[in-house]
Amino acid sequence: MGKPTTLASTPVLALDGVGKSYNGISVLRGISFEIAPGEIHGLLGENGAGKSTLLKILGGAITADAGAVLFDGVPTRLSSPRDSIAHGVSLISQELALVPQRTVLENVFLGGWANAAGFATPAADRRRFDELCAEVGFDLDPHALVASLPLGKAQQVEILKALARGSRVLCLDEPTAALAEAETEQLLEVLRTLAARGTTIVIVSHFLEEVLGIADRITVLRDGAQIATEDASAHTSDSLVRLMVGREVAALSRTPAPLPDSAPVVLKAEGLTNDRILDVSLEVRRGEILGLAGLVGSGRSETLRALFGADRISAGRVSVSGVPVRRATIRRMIDRGLALVPESRKDEGLVLRRTTAENIALPSLGGRQIGGIVRQGAEASAVDRVVAMVDVRGSVRHVPVGALSGGNQQKALFGKWLVTPPEVFLIDEPTRGVDIGAKVNIHNLILDLAAAGTAVIVVSSELEEVMALSHRILVLRAGRVVAEFPSPADREDIMSAAFL
Amino acid sequence: MTTDTATLPRRRRVDFKDFGILGGLLAIVVYLSLSTTTFLTSQNIVNLLDQAVVIGLLAVGATLCIVSGVFDLSSSATLAVSAIAGVFLTTQFGVVVGFILALAVGAILGTITGTMIVITRVNSFIGSLAISIIYRGVAIVLTGGAILSVTSDQLDAFRVWALPVLDGVSGGTILFAVTAVVLGLVLWGTTFGRRVYAVGGNEEAARLSGVRTPLIHISVFAINGVCAAAAGMVLASRAGSAQPSLGIGMELTAIAAVVIGGTSILGGAGAVWRTVVGVIILTVIGNGFNLLRWDTTYQQVVTGVLILVAVAADSWLSRRSRRSRG
Amino acid sequence: MTTDTATLPRRRRVDFKDFGILGGLLAIVVYLSLSTTTFLTSQNIVNLLDQAVVIGLLAVGATLCIVSGVFDLSSSATLAVSAIAGVFLTTQFGVVVGFILALAVGAILGTITGTMIVITRVNSFIGSLAISIIYRGVAIVLTGGAILSVTSDQLDAFRVWALPVLDGVSGGTILFAVTAVVLGLVLWGTTFGRRVYAVGGNEEAARLSGVRTPLIHISVFAINGVCAAAAGMVLASRAGSAQPSLGIGMELTAIAAVVIGGTSILGGAGAVWRTVVGVIILTVIGNGFNLLRWDTTYQQVVTGVLILVAVAADSWLSRRSRRSRG
Amino acid sequence: GCAGSGPEPSADSADDEQLSIGFFGFAAANSFAQGVYDGVEAKAEELGATSEFVDSNFDGQLQAQQVTDAVTSGQYDIIIIQANDNLVVQRPLEEAIAAGITVVTEFTAVGPDFETVEPQIDGAISIVDPAVVNGEKLGEMGLLACEEAKADPCQVGYMEGFRALPLDNARTQAVVDTLTAGGAEVVAQVEGGYTADAGQAAFQDIITANPDVDVVIGSSQAVGGARLAAGADSPVLFIGNGSSRQAIEAVRSGDWFATYTLDLYLNGETAAELGIEKHQGEDVEVAISEADLTPSKGIGTVENLEGFEATYDD
Numbered sequence A: 001m002g003k004p005t006t007l008a009s010t011p012v013l014a015l016d017g018v019g020k021s022y023n024g025i026s027v028l029r030g031i032s033f034e035i036a037p038g039e040i041h042g043l044l045g046e047n048g049a050g051k052s053t054l055l056k057i058l059g060g061a062i063t064a065d066a067g068a069v070l071f072d073g074v075p076t077r078l079s080s081p082r083d084s085i086a087h088g089v090s091l092i093s094q095e096l097a098l099v100p101q102r103t104v105l106e107n108v109f110l111g112g113w114a115n116a117a118g119f120a121t122p123a124a125d126r127r128r129f130d131e132l133c134a135e136v137g138f139d140l141d142p143h144a145l146v147a148s149l150p151l152g153k154a155q156q157v158e159i160l161k162a163l164a165r166g167s168r169v170l171c172l173d174e175p176t177a178a179l180a181e182a183e184t185e186q187l188l189e190v191l192r193t194l195a196a197r198g199t200t201i202v203i204v205s206h207f208l209e210e211v212l213g214i215a216d217r218i219t220v221l222r223d224g225a226q227i228a229t230e231d232a233s234a235h236t237s238d239s240l241v242r243l244m245v246g247r248e249v250a251a252l253s254r255t256p257a258p259l260p261d262s263a264p265v266v267l268k269a270e271g272l273t274n275d276r277i278l279d280v281s282l283e284v285r286r287g288e289i290l291g292l293a294g295l296v297g298s299g300r301s302e303t304l305r306a307l308f309g310a311d312r313i314s315a316g317r318v319s320v321s322g323v324p325v326r327r328a329t330i331r332r333m334i335d336r337g338l339a340l341v342p343e344s345r346k347d348e349g350l351v352l353r354r355t356t357a358e359n360i361a362l363p364s365l366g367g368r369q370i371g372g373i374v375r376q377g378a379e380a381s382a383v384d385r386v387v388a389m390v391d392v393r394g395s396v397r398h399v400p401v402g403a404l405s406g407g408n409q410q411k412a413l414f415g416k417w418l419v420t421p422p423e424v425f426l427i428d429e430p431t432r433g434v435d436i437g438a439k440v441n442i443h444n445l446i447l448d449l450a451a452a453g454t455a456v457i458v459v460s461s462e463l464e465e466v467m468a469l470s471h472r473i474l475v476l477r478a479g480r481v482v483a484e485f486p487s488p489a490d491r492e493d494i495m496s497a498a499f500l
Numbered sequence B, C: 001m002t003t004d005t006a007t008l009p010r011r012r013r014v015d016f017k018d019f020g021i022l023g024g025l026l027a028i029v030v031y032l033s034l035s036t037t038t039f040l041t042s043q044n045i046v047n048l049l050d051q052a053v054v055i056g057l058l059a060v061g062a063t064l065c066i067v068s069g070v071f072d073l074s075s076s077a078t079l080a081v082s083a084i085a086g087v088f089l090t091t092q093f094g095v096v097v098g099f100i101l102a103l104a105v106g107a108i109l110g111t112i113t114g115t116m117i118v119i120t121r122v123n124s125f126i127g128s129l130a131i132s133i134i135y136r137g138v139a140i141v142l143t144g145g146a147i148l149s150v151t152s153d154q155l156d157a158f159r160v161w162a163l164p165v166l167d168g169v170s171g172g173t174i175l176f177a178v179t180a181v182v183l184g185l186v187l188w189g190t191t192f193g194r195r196v197y198a199v200g201g202n203e204e205a206a207r208l209s210g211v212r213t214p215l216i217h218i219s220v221f222a223i224n225g226v227c228a229a230a231a232g233m234v235l236a237s238r239a240g241s242a243q244p245s246l247g248i249g250m251e252l253t254a255i256a257a258v259v260i261g262g263t264s265i266l267g268g269a270g271a272v273w274r275t276v277v278g279v280i281i282l283t284v285i286g287n288g289f290n291l292l293r294w295d296t297t298y299q300q301v302v303t304g305v306l307i308l309v310a311v312a313a314d315s316w317l318s319r320r321s322r323r324s325r326g
Numbered sequence D: 001g002c003a004g005s006g007p008e009p010s011a012d013s014a015d016d017e018q019l020s021i022g023f024f025g026f027a028a029a030n031s032f033a034q035g036v037y038d039g040v041e042a043k044a045e046e047l048g049a050t051s052e053f054v055d056s057n058f059d060g061q062l063q064a065q066q067v068t069d070a071v072t073s074g075q076y077d078i079i080i081i082q083a084n085d086n087l088v089v090q091r092p093l094e095e096a097i098a099a100g101i102t103v104v105t106e107f108t109a110v111g112p113d114f115e116t117v118e119p120q121i122d123g124a125i126s127i128v129d130p131a132v133v134n135g136e137k138l139g140e141m142g143l144l145a146c147e148e149a150k151a152d153p154c155q156v157g158y159m160e161g162f163r164a165l166p167l168d169n170a171r172t173q174a175v176v177d178t179l180t181a182g183g184a185e186v187v188a189q190v191e192g193g194y195t196a197d198a199g200q201a202a203f204q205d206i207i208t209a210n211p212d213v214d215v216v217i218g219s220s221q222a223v224g225g226a227r228l229a230a231g232a233d234s235p236v237l238f239i240g241n242g243s244s245r246q247a248i249e250a251v252r253s254g255d256w257f258a259t260y261t262l263d264l265y266l267n268g269e270t271a272a273e274l275g276i277e278k279h280q281g282e283d284v285e286v287a288i289s290e291a292d293l294t295p296s297k298g299i300g301t302v303e304n305l306e307g308f309e310a311t312y313d314d
């Protein structure tokens, strides 16, 4: 493999043998690399490789228990976020560190508001806010509550927050995982601008092309160990995958199985309307994968939730296998064979404090009981079967699912619905925050389910994903269905339909 | 296929966290056994259990509520109304029917509380506080402020929960033990229990998994109502009568016992056995003070310190043994 | 430039939610003005305000705690200890110094409570409950369970918080008004206030942004301690003395007032003016009952119903005006 | 009543209108308070006045508010009050007197002194049962029981009320002093509160720590629970504080040795009568100890209770 590259200038940040362990299990060891001012450094690795852990150490959110972090060559103790902030490090973590009940303006200057004798002077903050927005080209309402923002906008708030502190080193943990294409592009552009002005950037992402497109150098982690630190230009996606996984990975080459014309319609919706979507009609057939494309906020998630009975509809009808569903509730929809993988694992998907096994068992509890008592044996074997099917690693039965890495959590989320395979699978962002290997895994799972006769509706902000998986694609804009394309569709066509 | 080989922290079968609170109890018990001759007598243990009954019943019911993510501050008012109804119905229909109907009244009141909170979607803490004020008022209206007694020929049978029935063990103790075991099993081993944990841990995730979360909440309120009614009937059995002020303030002691046991007030985690330990800790502290003949002036200070130490130890151990990303 | 054309719901400057609770208060006030001749007299309004003082002081302090994401159930015990200390120190050093030192004692007790909770990292609810038991015990130890009075020549000066000082308005009312305005401004307009909101809204986010969250929590406990001490001195001023049972149970009423006002018990949202409205609603309900000469038997039922209606209306309006998936 | 009479209280309207009595009892939910109220109500009716129970539900602050509001509304000519808190209501009652309302403190004294029967508010009538007097009587009964038990030294357990209440502490002190002065030994002081439940637990602990205890004293509710916990063949002699039907019956049947006895109905009647007379300008006695209103002076042993009728329940 490539040899370690040497830096042209003195490093702004250097790691020397950094390590961290939890309960005696080492999740990070002997990490040593240097980053030059203005460099964009990509951090890569599979789920659970230790990327977030490393960033959290830099951000002062956790403390390393081995090695040293050096700023401008000086060893520095980072024992709290305050220390890191004082050294000009800002961490934008996967779970955004914002206060949802407060305004954008307040969040941007969180903890460091302009003030006169302790009294906040919002006018001064406002001026600085406008300057920052103009600098990076964001369009944010300073008085909006963060809770009301879509994720992409919230992400922008985080970036402004980092800029407002005048950070020298910006650490971003999967910043684009939840963003749509246009937003991703915009974000990457902002990062390039910042780097050009001398800000050092460390970025974690599972999108290898994206990293290759932006990073000057990359570091690959595997099982907490540093595998390589090299120039990005020396690599392709394939070579990176080999480094990350340690062997070849089957490429994303499968396409959906051909759909027989005789396949019956399983789910049919007519004129679904509520306060987020307008007159949405669609149908999916047995074994078909229907993709929903659109910009963030176009109403894709709302469509899935409405179909699933999770949100009320003010007009419209849904029928399953030709039988209309009256007054749809989630329970009824599940009984009719529907399943929903929601967009946010943490908020809507998993009960983080409970074990993986309990989470997987939850939707199908009713099927394994005698007089209300759980048949533990049946549950154990059902969970084992599913765990093997989706390939969650580790002793999942007794660990709170919140302690798993993002990829494994996502697999558990799928597993919930696979105990009794659904007739209709509604999947919102199937691979958010998932590594390349797991992504292939999940894609194969979806394709296999469809091949076995499940009707699937998949929503993804990654257009490639939608295009690769679907038989047919609907494009939504502002809550309406505006176009339909059979697969293979043209990327440009979809984009233009989504925009206007 | 993925090669996520980073090993997950294996779960120790015997969890440190579990020892936190048991260790605290053990320490107190050992100390009292060594420093008094009376603590470890069978009579004292029988007494101790009997003293734990009322708070115990309330606390076990509160455990289900708290695990499911709600508070029921109306439980002691439910206790009073149910006991008043129970005494009245006992005078009408006899002891057995009276007791069963009292439990039914408790279930109905709990269901009403739960339904109100689910429908109005107010926070359960303040909602049940308001409802508790209403129920206390109802208790006063029902009795006209008087005390309601059972007839004197019923008194002996009515006192079954207060008197020794089995090797000196009181009827109340047996009632509590049965309730704790049954609800412990319900929470641990039934589909209902699983749903209770799920709703408490993440209501939206549970809802999207097809759990009818309002139904779960109403059910735990109803169960808590039954527990409160049982506690009320034990109190009434001891006094031979019921009155509107019965059990005032006990809901807070019950919640304290639940939390001392280590059940999280955030919901989604906890167990009935933990609550039983919490209740026994509280009872033993009071009992120990009296047996040691310590100046009762200092009792409250020491009680507070012991609770704080127990809870802090539990929180420390649980952080040490299972760090979660939260 | 972004191309996100989906319009976000712009935030209405005048929030519906804010009207929920004011509307409730207004309705009660209008009803009472029309159905009694005495409600809208200046004397009655002066009385009303005076009646709101003690709960008001406690509730304003509790608002800061709750907004920052903690509960302080020890405030009424802090009230008792501070008042006892205040009365004792008054007999030693005179009325003015006694009052100031009482506030200092409150601040110290609050700081201790906060520090204990931050250090042991136990849930504030149970932690402060344990500490409240300790403080009550301390109050008993300090007084030997007796009443502590100021000397008779101090009595007139000592009663300043209980007596009319300005157009019939009592000193206590002025103390409450000043406290509410000051703390309202602190929460609304200072960087400290913003930190309090941030810590309550998302503690981890605040921490990662460099906010010293333990310090914020200790500060709100300290402020709450000062408020409790002030409330204690008003009570002591009314009685001319202090005793260990002073203010028992008032912390719950204070929390109820905070929540009735519409401050979220989840933290991160709320305001002092809301709490003042909540306190006044509670006081007006009681006052109205007395003036209407309704049968006090039903007072509790009606109070409970009114609280429930107020809270439910507030929750309904806030859901209507800002839908969140939460 | 004078619903529309405005904020000005009107003592002068007493001449042409029916007098109105507000009975500010401990709590409507309290049978003891109701027992006294029965006497108030009967006497008021007899003398052509109206009466009303004002429920403060054991809340001292609330009661103070109610007094203040009563002054505002001018609703009552006479206030008879069982103070939930001996100090909080002091000031509002002074205002009431200043506004021309006649104030009678009943059962609990208002003011810091737990020993005196004299009114501690200028111009009020005091028909009270001072905690210290009550404690001394309990101690006296304890010594009688010691004689009966023929134990030497005689071991007595006392189940106190609440440690946080000065009134309870004053009573406890009087009980202990009286017993000790009489040669008995107080071997246990445990919080027994005012419920059967708490009494049961307190007694269990007392008997465990002191198996030879001869006499146990406590509130009538607590002794009810204690008696139950002791079992039928226990040699312990019990003394209750309170003269409920249950307590009187227990003494009569020999379950208890004695109980402190007050005639609530008579106390209520006396309070109403004196209040009305004073309001009409007559000179009346203003300091009465309630124990003195019963022939037995409060000592409720079986022989003293002959013919006594209890009027409330525990």
Ligand SMILES: Nc1ncnc2c1ncn2[C@@H]1O[C@H](COP(=O)(O)OP(=O)(O)OP(=O)(O)O)[C@@H](O)[C@H]1O
Pocket (backbone or CB within 6 Å): A022, A027, A045, A046, A047, A048, A049, A050, A051, A052, A053, A054, A403, A404, A405, A406, A407, A408, A433, A435, B006, B007, B008, B009, B323, B324, B325
């Ligand atoms: N607080 C913790 N306690 C115990 N183990 C932890 C903790 N935090 C992380 N881990 C473990 O450390 C390992 C590395 O986790 P980390 O979050 O750094 O992975 P990652 O590379 O960011 O993965 P992903 O791509 O899924 O986000 C995982 O095995 C994880 O389970």
Ligand SMILES: Nc1ncnc2c1ncn2[C@@H]1O[C@H](COP(=O)(O)OP(=O)(O)OP(=O)(O)O)[C@@H](O)[C@H]1O
Pocket (backbone or CB within 6 Å): A147, A148, A149, A150, A151, A276, A294, A295, A296, A297, A298, A299, A300, A301, A302, A303, A343, A461, C006, C007, C008, C009, C323, C324, C325, C326
């Ligand atoms: N809780 C909320 N409060 C206010 N607006 C919301 C809320 N949730 C969603 N929205 C808005 O509703 C619209 C539709 O959202 P929806 O989630 O359906 O879009 P989407 O196409 O799935 O996009 P995303 O990729 O963000 O999930 C967007 O404008 C979004 O900002």
Ligand SMILES: [Mg+2]
Pocket (backbone or CB within 6 Å): A051, A052, A053, A094, A173, A406
């Ligand atoms: Mg990560």
Ligand SMILES: [Mg+2]
Pocket (backbone or CB within 6 Å): A300, A301, A302, A343, A428, A459
């Ligand atoms: Mg979406």
